[in-house]
Amino acid sequence: MYSAYIRKPTLSIWLICSLFACHTADKTDQSQANEDAPSTQPTTQFKPGEKRDGMVWVPGGTFEMGSDEFSDTRPVHPVSINGFWMDEHEVTNAQFAAFVKATGYKTVAEQPLDPANYPDVPADQLVPGSAVFTPPPAEVSLTNPLVWWKYIPGASWQHPNGPTSSIKGRENEPVVHVSYDDAVAYAKWAGKRLPTEAEWEFAARGGATNQTYYWGNDLKPNGKWVANIHQGHFPDKNTQEDGYAGTAPVKSYPANPFGLYDMEGNVWEWCQDFYRPDYYSHSSKSNPQGPDDSYDPDEPGAVKRVQRGGSFLCSDQYCIRYKAGSRGKGEVSSGSNNLGFRCVK
Secondary structure, three states: OOOOOOOOOOHHHOOOHHHOOOOOOOOOOHHHHHHOOOOOOOOOOOOOOOEEOOEEEEOOEEEEEOOOOOHHHOOOEEEEEOOEEEEOOOOEHHHHHHHHHHHOOOOHHHOOOOHHHOOOOOHHHOOOEEEEEOOOOOOOOOOOHHHOEEEEEOOEOOEOOOOOOOOOOOOOOEOOOOOHHHHHHHHHHOOOEOOOHHHHHHHHHOOOOOOOEOOEOOOOHHHOOOOEOOOEEOOOEEOOOOOOOOOOOOOOOOOOOOOOOOOOEOOEEEEEEEOOOOHHHOOOOEOOOOOOOOOOOOOOOOOEEEEEOOOOOOEOOOEOOOOOOOOEEEEOOOOEOOEEOOOEO
16 A cells, blocks of 8 residues: 555545555755766676675666556556666665664654644644554455554654554664655765666566566465565454564565565655656656656645555555556655665665
C-alpha cells in the first residue's frame, strides 16, 4: 500500500486511501534534481556487481520500463540508463543514527505540526508523530485504511512503533518514518542522492525482462519466500511464513543478480521523481528524470514523489505493488513504519 500519510492540510486526511499503494510541503526545486542527474561520462571501467563502501555497481543498459498491469505504469516503454552505484541494501537504523549524531538532524515526524495547517484541531493534539500499521483484531472491510493505520504521537525513526518502542537490537533493520525531505537530507550528507525511478526499476530487474516479480515468475521459488511481504489474511492476521511480521534485517533474503538486497518488500523506497500517473506516455528514453511537477488526480493539491518496491504489508488480497514494474507514491512531508529509502551516486 502507499506507505505515507499526509501531515497537511487537515487531520482528517492524514491517512486517506489515495496514499496507499494498492487500493486504488512546498514544491522541491527541480534544479536540484537536474544537478543530481546521472553523469553522461563513460562508466565502463567497473564490473557489474562490483562493491565499494557498501554500494554495488549497476551497469548501464536498455530495458522495458513499466507494466501493463497498472494504469499508472503504462505504456511499457524502452529506457536507456547509464551505469551508477547503488546502496546494496536499504539505509539502516544504524546508518541513519550516524547521520543524526553528526548533524543533529530532526526528522519531520519529530517536529510539531504547524497550527496554521490545522485550524480546527486543538493545539494540544498537534504533537510530533507518524503513521503506524495497527492490525485490527478481526476481519474488516478493505475499503477504509484508517481501520489499520493510526497516527501515533511519538512514533518516529527512533521509536518505530510508538514512544515506548526502540531501535535497540534493530540497528540492522531499515530506518522508517522518513519523509522524502528526510531522505534527501541524509543522501546529501552521505555524498549521494536518491535514485531516479528508472534507475530504481532497472536495478531491481537485475537484467531480467518480462517477469512477474523482480525475482522471477514464481511467488515462492522452490517453496521459499524470497521477500518480506504479508502472508495470511490482510490486515488482521499475518502468519509470518517469511519469518517477519514487520521489517526484516537487511540482507535477510537473497540478493538479485546485481548484488542488491530487498528490492521488493520490506519497506517502500523513496525515489527522486515527482509522481504523475501519465508520465510514461511522454517519458524521455534516456536517463529520464521524471516530470517537472507532481499531480495525483486523487489529491490534486498534494505534492508527491514516487516510491518503489512495496513493503512488508504488501498482500495479494490488497496490495500487489511489489510486482515488477509497479509504482507507489507518497506526499513529500509524510512517513510511516513501512517507508524507507536507499541511495545512489
